[in-house]
Amino acid sequence: MNDVKSGLTHRQRQALETQRLIVEAARTLFLEQGYGPTTIQAVADQAGVAVSTVYAIFTNKRGLLKAIRETWHLASQVRDLYRLAHLESDPARRLELYAQASRRQWETGAAIIRIYSSAAAVxxxxxxxxxxxxxxxxxxxQAWLAETAPLLRADLTFEEICAIHLALTRAEVYQELVEAWGWTPGAYEAWLARTLKQQFLP
Known part of the structure; x- marks a missing residue:
């Protein structure tokens, strides 16, 4: 990102910084107040910009929601971890990287799921x-697992593999263990890697 920014003009860098401030303000307020009660004016005040600036860049609250999600995807780098996993021929190591990807996804994005759930209600x-x-x-x-399934237990169908994996890697599981029970993200990742190997390896 820094390399990209270095090729921009001062005005372009200012515009990107303004967008970042607005997205961070929206994320904070959506979490604290809920999506419904939060106004564009409140987001503008939190970000320290004019309300017209927020409308000009994002149009409405749904535009802010989309920007929050896109920022999360860039930060999580989950797709990169799955690509790295599929360079591994060892199924145990591949499952460990799946666990790391799940940790990264929810460590950076469990809050996003809460925001979307709040937004979906209204x-x-x-x-x-x-x-x-x-x-x-x-x-x-399912696409990633289709490539890995031949390395896993032969007594499980592909549908069973997908169902088990998706159940174990849900955001709610991360939230229960880390947020409710106080596990560290690292402990969650270690548990998930161990559990995936117990479930899937011959």
Whole structure:
């Protein structure tokens, strides 16, 4: 990101910084107050910008929601971890990298799921976006697992492998262990890697 920014003009860097401040302000307020009660004016005040600036860049709260999700995807680097996993011929190491990817996804994004759940309760289009995102995750996971399934237990069907993996790697599992019970993200990752290997390796 720094390399990209170094090739920008001062005005472009200022614009990116303004966008970052607004997205961070929206994320904070959506978590603290909920999506419904938070106003564009409140986001502008929190970010220290004019309300017209927020509207000009993001149009509405759903635009802010999309920007928050995109920022999360860039930060998590989950796709890179899955690509790295599939360079591994050892199925145990591949499952360890799957666990690392799940940790990264929810360590950076468990809050995003809460924001989307809050938004879905008051905005049907936000609810549809959440369902689309979760369906996309299922499809992506099934595509990765299709390549790994031949290395796993022969007595499990592909559908069973997908169901077990998706159940174990849900955001709610991370939230229960880390946020409710006080596990560290590292402890979650170690548990998940161990559990995936117990479930899937011959």
């Amino acid at each position: 905005d049907s289009e936000a609810a549809a976006e959440l369902e689309t995102a979760l369906s996309g995750r299922r499809r992506s996971m």
